[in-house]
Amino acid sequence: MSAIYILIGASLSLAVGFLFAFIKNAKAGQFDDDYTPSIRMLMDDEIPTEDTSKQTNTNL
Amino acid sequence: MESARQQTQTVCYHCGEVCKEDLVMTDDHAFCCDGCKVVYELLKENNLCSYYSIDQHAGISPKLKNFQGRFNYLDDPVVQQKLIRFNDGETTVVVFSLPQMHCSSCVWLLEHLYKLDEGISQSRTEFLRKEITIHYNPQVTTMRKVVELLTTLGYEPLLSLDNLSGKEQKSPQRVRVYRIAVAGFCFANIMMLSFPEYFHITEEGDHQLQTFFSYLNLAISLPVLIYSGGEFFQSAWQSLRAKFLNIDVPLVLSILITFVRSVYEIVSGTGAGYLDSMSGIIFFMLVGRYFQEKTHHALQFDRNYKSFFPISIMLRKGKETEESIPLTNLSVGDVMVIHSQELVPADSKLLSDEAHVDYSFVTGESAPVKIRKGELIYAGGKQTGGAIECEVLREVSQSYLTGLWNRDAFNKGEKVHTTFIDRLARNFTIFLLALSVGGFFYWLPTDMTRGLNALTTVLIVACPCALLLSATFTNGAIMRIFSRNKFYLKNPAVIESLAKVDHIVLDKTGTITNNVIKVKFYGDELGEVELEKVYSLVRHSNHPLSKSLTSHLSFCDARPVTDYVEIPGSGLSGRVDGIEVKIGNAAFCDVDDQSKTSFHGARVHVVILGHYAGYFGFERSFRTGAPEVIDGMKSAASLSFLSGDNEAERESLQKLAGANTPMFFHQTPENKMDYVKSLQDDGAFVAMVGDGLNDSGALQQSQVGIAVSDDVNNFSPACDAILEGSAFGNLDRLFQLAKHAQRIILASFGLSLLYNVVGLSFAVTGTLSPVVAAILMPISSISIILFTNGLSHLSALKLKLNH
Numbered sequence: 001m002s003a004i005y006i007l008i009g010a011s012l013s014l015a016v017g018f019l020f021a022f023i024k025n026a027k028a029g030q031f032d033d034d035y036t037p038s039i040r041m042l043m044d045d046e047i048p049t050e051d052t053s054k055q056t057n058t059n060l
Numbered sequence: 061m062e063s064a065r066q067q068t069q070t071v072c073y074h075c076g077e078v079c080k081e082d083l084v085m086t087d088d089h090a091f092c093c094d095g096c097k098v099v100y101e102l103l104k105e106n107n108l109c110s111y112y113s114i115d116q117h118a119g120i121s122p123k124l125k126n127f128q129g130r131f132n133y134l135d136d137p138v139v140q141q142k143l144i145r146f147n148d149g150e151t152t153v154v155v156f157s158l159p160q161m162h163c164s165s166c167v168w169l170l171e172h173l174y175k176l177d178e179g180i181s182q183s184r185t186e187f188l189r190k191e192i193t194i195h196y197n198p199q200v201t202t203m204r205k206v207v208e209l210l211t212t213l214g215y216e217p218l219l220s221l222d223n224l225s226g227k228e229q230k231s232p233q234r235v236r237v238y239r240i241a242v243a244g245f246c247f248a249n250i251m252m253l254s255f256p257e258y259f260h261i262t263e264e265g266d267h268q269l270q271t272f273f274s275y276l277n278l279a280i281s282l283p284v285l286i287y288s289g290g291e292f293f294q295s296a297w298q299s300l301r302a303k304f305l306n307i308d309v310p311l312v313l314s315i316l317i318t319f320v321r322s323v324y325e326i327v328s329g330t331g332a333g334y335l336d337s338m339s340g341i342i343f344f345m346l347v348g349r350y351f352q353e354k355t356h357h358a359l360q361f362d363r364n365y366k367s368f369f370p371i372s373i374m375l376r377k378g379k380e381t382e383e384s385i386p387l388t389n390l391s392v393g394d395v396m397v398i399h400s401q402e403l404v405p406a407d408s409k410l411l412s413d414e415a416h417v418d419y420s421f422v423t424g425e426s427a428p429v430k431i432r433k434g435e436l437i438y439a440g441g442k443q444t445g446g447a448i449e450c451e452v453l454r455e456v457s458q459s460y461l462t463g464l465w466n467r468d469a470f471n472k473g474e475k476v477h478t479t480f481i482d483r484l485a486r487n488f489t490i491f492l493l494a495l496s497v498g499g500f501f502y503w504l505p506t507d508m509t510r511g512l513n514a515l516t517t518v519l520i521v522a523c524p525c526a527l528l529l530s531a532t533f534t535n536g537a538i539m540r541i542f543s544r545n546k547f548y549l550k551n552p553a554v555i556e557s558l559a560k561v562d563h564i565v566l567d568k569t570g571t572i573t574n575n576v577i578k579v580k581f582y583g584d585e586l587g588e589v590e591l592e593k594v595y596s597l598v599r600h601s602n603h604p605l606s607k608s609l610t611s612h613l614s615f616c617d618a619r620p621v622t623d624y625v626e627i628p629g630s631g632l633s634g635r636v637d638g639i640e641v642k643i644g645n646a647a648f649c650d651v652d653d654q655s656k657t658s659f660h661g662a663r664v665h666v667v668i669l670g671h672y673a674g675y676f677g678f679e680r681s682f683r684t685g686a687p688e689v690i691d692g693m694k695s696a697a698s699l700s701f702l703s704g705d706n707e708a709e710r711e712s713l714q715k716l717a718g719a720n721t722p723m724f725f726h727q728t729p730e731n732k733m734d735y736v737k738s739l740q741d742d743g744a745f746v747a748m749v750g751d752g753l754n755d756s757g758a759l760q761q762s763q764v765g766i767a768v769s770d771d772v773n774n775f776s777p778a779c780d781a782i783l784e785g786s787a788f789g790n791l792d793r794l795f796q797l798a799k800h801a802q803r804i805i806l807a808s809f810g811l812s813l814l815y816n817v818v819g820l821s822f823a824v825t826g827t828l829s830p831v832v833a834a835i836l837m838p839i840s841s842i843s844i845i846l847f848t849n850g851l852s853h854l855s856a857l858k859l860k861l862n863h
Contacts, residue, residue, distance in 0.1 A: 004269065008276070012249065019245045026237050036187040039164040040171070 073112070074100050075214075099213055106175045111165050131211075133372030133384035134204040143203070143219075145193075151181065152198045156217035158210065161190045169213065177201050177209055236291075236350050243288035243343040246280045250336045253277050257332040274326045277335045284339040285319055288346060306482050307528055310489040314525070315341065321516045337837050341525045344841045348532035352539065352552050369405045369456070374398075376449055387456060394452045398443045406439050407459040408450040415448045417441035428607070484527065526812030526844065531805050533845045537852035538801045544862045546784035547794050554780045557764045558798035560745045564693055565736060565758065567750035568703035568713065571768045572686045572788075579612040583666075583674010590668060592616045593636040597643055600624055601632050605664055609676060631664075642667040662709075679709070682716075685789020690717050692792030698744070702727045702735060704754050733757030749783075749791070766791075793859040800855040808848045815840045 025031070073089035074096035084091045087104075091097040103111055133139050146153040161170065166185075170192055173183040179201025183194045196206055207217055253273045292308050292315070299306040315338055322333025369387060376395040377383045387405055390396075395411065398404055404417070416428040419441050428444045431437055437450055439459035496515045503511035535552035542549055549555065566572055586594070595616035598606040624634040631644010642649055649665040651672055662678040693699060694717065701713060701723040710723060717723075724735065732750075736758045739746050748755065748762035751769060759765030759779045770785035783791065819836070856863035 005272070008253070015245060015249060019241060022241050023238050026234060026241070031237060032234065033186045033188060036167060036185055039167045039187065042164070043168050043171075 072096050102176070102212070103169070108169065108172055108175060111169045131204045131207050132374075133386060134207055135202065136384070136386070139372065139386055140203055147198070150197060150199075151195050152203070153193060153195050154203060154206070155191055155193050156207070156210070156219075157189075157191050158185075158215045159190055159218055160215050161185065161187065161192075166215070170215065173206075173209070177205065180206065233350065233353070236346060239288040239291070240343065240346045240350060243284050243339060243346055246284045246288075247336070247339040247343045249280055250277050250339055253280070254332060254336050270332075271329070274332050277333070278323065278326055281319070281322075281335040281339055284342050285315070288339075289315060289342045292342075292345070304482075305486040305489055307484075307531075310492060311341075311345070311525060311528060313489070317516050340838055340841070344529060344838075344845075345525060345532070348529055348536065348845075351536035352532045369403060373405060390452060390456060392452050392455060395449055396452060397447055397449055399447045402443055404437050404439055404441045404443065404450065405459075406452050406456045407454040408437050408439075408452045410435055410437055410448065410450045412448040412450070415450075416444045418444050488527070526816060526840075527809050529841060529844050530808035530812060530848060534801055534805045534808065534848040534852060537849045538797065541797065541852060541856045541861060541863050542794065545790050545794060546787035547790070548782045550780045554764060555798050555801050557745075557780070558747070558795055559802045561697055561747040561764060561795065563698045563700070563739055563744040563746045564795075565700045565702060565732075565739070565746060565748045565762065566690075567732070567748075567755050567758075568701055568709070569705045570751040571749055571755075572683055572690070573709070574681050574683055577608050578679045578681050579608060580677050580679070581674060582677055583672075586666075586673060588616070590666075590673065592619055593639065593641050593668065594643060594666060596621050596636045597624070597632055597634050597641050600634075601626055605662060605678060606632070608678060609664065612676075639669055641669075662706075679712075683785065683788045687716055689789060689792045693795065694718060696792070696795060697747075700724075700735070700739070702732050702758070704728070704732075729754045729757045733761045736761045747795075790861060793861055797856060797859055797861065800859075801852065804848055804851045804855070807851065808844055811847060812840070812844050 070090045072092035074091055084097045086097055086100065089100065091100065103109055134143075143154050143156075144152055145155055158170070161167070167187055170185050171183055173194065174180045177196075179199075180194060180196045183192055185192045192210075194206060196203075207219075210217055253276055256270055256273060289312075292312050295306065296308040296312040299309060318334050318338045322335050322338070325331035325333045372384050372386050373390055374382045374384050374397040376397055382397055390406060396404075396406075396408065410431050410433055413433050415431045415437065417431055417437055418428045419438070429441075436453070439454075439456070499514035500511045503514055532552075535555055538555050539549055539552060591613055595610065595613040596619040598613075599610045599618060600621065601607075619636050622635045622638075624632070626632045627644070627648065629645075631642060631648035633640070633642040633644075635641070643664060643666050646663070646665060649667045649672065651665055651667075663675045664678070665675040666673045690699065699717055699721050701717065701721065703723075703725050704727050705725065707725045710725065713723060714721065724731070727735070732748075732755060736746050736748055740761070740763075746762040747764040747766060748758045749766045749768060750756075750759055751767060755767075756778060759767060764781065765779040766781045766783055767779040768783050768785055768788060783794075819840075853863045
C-alpha cells in the first residue's frame with residue numbers, strides 16, 4: 001500500500017506542473033485575445049489567383 | 061442586365077455604400093468617391109486585393125481626404141514618447157486604437173501593413189480591443205507616416221488627450237484567471253483525495269493512509285483559501301470597514317467556518333472535514349464572477365471632454381507658417397487654425413471673416429450658427445466651412461463646455477448602486493447568525509459539542525453561495541444577451557437599476573431621430589424653372605431651414621436675384637429673373653395653415669407670382685423602430701422628452717408619445733441635468749437616454765445613463781450603458797429583459813434554498829452517504845447555472861431579442 005504515497009506524489013507534482021504551465025502562458029497574454037487568432041489562422045499569406053481571376057481584362 | 065442593375069443601385073466596391081451620381085469607375089468596379097478608389101488602387105498596386113475576397117465591401121470610406129499637416133505633431137518627440145511602448149533605436153513599438161476595425165478583412169489588411177510601408181516590420185491586431193501593435197524602424201519611416209498610412213486606408217487611429225495621459229492597465233480579469241486555475245486544480249485534487257472517505261475504504265490498518273490524505277487535503281486547500289479566496293476576503297473587509305454588509309461578508313463567514321471546522325475534524329481525527337465543498341464554492345463563485353464581468357474591451361464608459369478633443373492643434377506662427385502643438389500646451393492668446401470638420405478646443409475669438417459653427421455636439425441644436433469676425437466661439441463647436449483662424453480666450457480646462465464637468469454630478473464619483481443582493485445579504489446574514497447562535501445557546505447547557513455542531517452546520521449548509529451563484533450567473537447571461545443586441549453595460553449592477561427605472565427621459569435630436577433632415581415638397585409639382593427660383597432666393601438666407609433647403613436643391617443653377625428682402629422670423633421675398641417669389645411661413649405667404657394638417661414638421665410655403673404653389677416639409681426621420689419603442693416604454697414608465705433643438709417636431713412627437721408627455725425644447729446641457737435632478741427630487745428613478753456631449757450632464761445625473769451612438773467605439777459620453785443606434789428599436793424590450801432578470805434571480809434563489817433545505821434534512825437524519833453528498837454539491841451548483849442561463853435565454857426568445 002505504500003506505493004500509493006509515491007503515486008500520489010507523482011500525480012500531484014505532474015498536475016502542479018500543468019498548473020504552472022497554464023499560469024505562465026496566461027501571464028504571457030495567450031488568453032487575452034481569444035478572437036483574432038481564429039481569424040488569423042484562416043488567412044493565407046498570398047492568394048495568387050487574384051491576378052488571373054479578377055483582373056484579366058485590365059492587365060496591360 | 062449589368063447596366064440595368066447599375067442604374068437602379070450601385071454599391072461601392074470598396075466600402076459597400078450606395079453610390080450617388082458622382083460614381084467613379086476603375087477596373088470595372090464602381091466606387092462611391094475618389095477616396096475609396098485611391099485605397100483600392102493602393103491595395104491593387106501592392107497585390108493586396110484579397111482584402112476584397114475575404115469579406116465583401118469591407119472597406120471604410122476615407123472621409124477625411126485632406127490631412128495635410130494634420131498629423132505633424134506626431135513628429136514631436138514629446139508626443140511620440142507618450143505613445144511609444146518600446147524603443148531601442150532600431151525598432152519602435154506603438155499601439156493605436158482603431159475603432160473602425162470591424163471584420164476579418166480589416167485584420168488581414170492591417171496585418172499586411174509591411175507591404176505598404178517597408179519601414180514597418182510587423183503589425184498585429186487585437187480585434188476585440190480594436191487595437192493594433194505596430195513595430196517599425198524609426199530610421200526608415202516615422203510615426204507620422206504610419207498614422208497617415210492608416211488614415212489613408214480609412215483606419216484613422218483614435219488619438220485623443222485621454223489616450224495620451226493614461227497607458228495600458230493590467231486587466232483584473234487576468235488575475236482572476238490565475239485564481240480560477242488554482243481553485244479548479246485544488247478542488248479537483250481534493251475531491252480525488254477524498255475518494256477513500258466517500259467510499260468508506262477504511263479497512264483496518266489503513267487509518268494511517270486516511271490521515272495522510274486528510275492532511276494532504278488540508279495542505280492543498282490552503283492556496284484556495286488564501287490565494288483564490290483572497291478577493292472575497294478583501295471585498296468583505298472593505299465593506300465591513302465602510303460599516304456596510306455586502307454579500308461577501310456572509311460568504312466569507314461561511315468559508316471560514318467551514319475551514320475551521322474541517323481543521324478541527326482533521327486534527328482531532330473525528331472526520332475528514334468539508335474542504336471539498338469549500339474549494340468547490342470558491343471555484344464556482346470565481347467562475348461566475350469571471351463570466352459576469354467579462355468586459356467590453358473596446359468600449360469606454362468613463363469618457364469626459366478630453367476624449368473628444370484632438371490631441372494637437374495647429375497654431376499660426378507668422379504669416380505663412382503653421383505649427384502643430386499638443387493641446388495641453390495651448391495657452392491664452394495663441395492663434396489657432398481650425399480646418400473644416402474640426403472641433404474648436406477652447407473658447408476663442410474669431411479672427412477670420414466668418415465661420416459656420418455646428419454646436420450640435422454641445423447643445424443638440426443641429427443647424428450651424430453663423431459667427432462673424434470678432435465674435436466668440438465656444439469650445440466644442442465644429443467648423444463646417446473652410447479653415448478659420450481664432451484667438452484663444454480661455455484655456456481648455458476653463459472653457460464653457462468643460463465647465464460642465466466641474467458641476468456636482470461629475471464630482472460625486474462612482475454612482476453607488478445598493479443592489480437587491482446586498483440588501484438581501486444583510487437580512488440573510490442577520491437571520492443566519494441569529495439562527496446559529498440561537499442553536500448554540502439552546503444546546504449549550506446540556507451538550508457543548510452538539511451546540512458547536514449546530515452552530516457550524518447551519519452556517520455551512522445555509523451558505524449564501526447559492527444566492528450569489530444565482531445572481532452572478534443570471535447577470536452574466538443577461539449581459540451577454542444585451543451585448544448580442546448591441547447594448548453594452550458598464551457593469552452588472554446596471555441590470556438591476558434598469559429594472560427599477562420608472563421614469564425615462566429621452567433626448568430628441570440624434571437619440572430618437574436620425575441626424576439627417578428629410579425635405580419634401582407638398583403641393584403642385586414644381587418644375588425645374590420654379591425650383592431654380594426657390595434655390596436662387598434661399599441661398600442668400602442663413603436661416604437653418606433655408607440652409608437645408610439650399611443643400612436639398614443644390615443641383616439647381618443660381619439665377620440673379622433683385623429686390624431681396626428677408627424678414628427675420630417670417631420669410632424672404634425677391635425677384636428672380638423679374639418674377640416675384642415669396643418664401644416663408646403661413647402668415648407671410650397669406651395661406652391658411654390649418655387646411656393642410658397632413659404634415660407635422662416644419663413648413664416653408666412658396667408663392668410664385670402671387671400664386672400659392674405649396675410648401676416644403678422638413679422632417680427629421682425617426683430612428684427605425686422609434687415609434688414602437690416609445691409605445692412600448694409608455695406602458696412601463698413615465699416618459700419625458702428634452703431637446704436642445706427647436707420646436708419643429710413637437711406635434712409629431714406629441715402624437716407619438718401622448719398629449720400629456722412633458723416635452724421641453726431649447727434645452728441647454730445644464731437645463732437637461734437640472735430637469736433630471738428635479739425628477740429625482742420627486743422620488744423618480746430616472747433613466748436618461750441621450751447621445752452627444754450635450755447630454756453628458758443628464759447622463760451622469762440620472763441613475764441609469766444610456767448613450768445612444770451610431771459608432772459605439774468612437775464617440776459616446778460618460779454613461780452606464782451604450783446602445784448602438786441601429787439597435788434602438790429594441791430598447792423597450794431590453795428594459796423588460798432587465799425586469800425579467802430580477803425574477804429569474806429570485807426563482808433560482810428559491811430553487812437553491814430548496815436544495816439547501818432538502819440537503820439539511822437529509823444531513824440531520826444521516827441518511828445521505830458522503831459520496832452522494834459530494835456528488836450532489838457540484839451538481840446542484842451546475843443545475844443552478846443551467847437554470848439561470850436557460851431562463852434568461854428563454855425570456856430573450858419570448859421578447860424576440862437576439863440570444
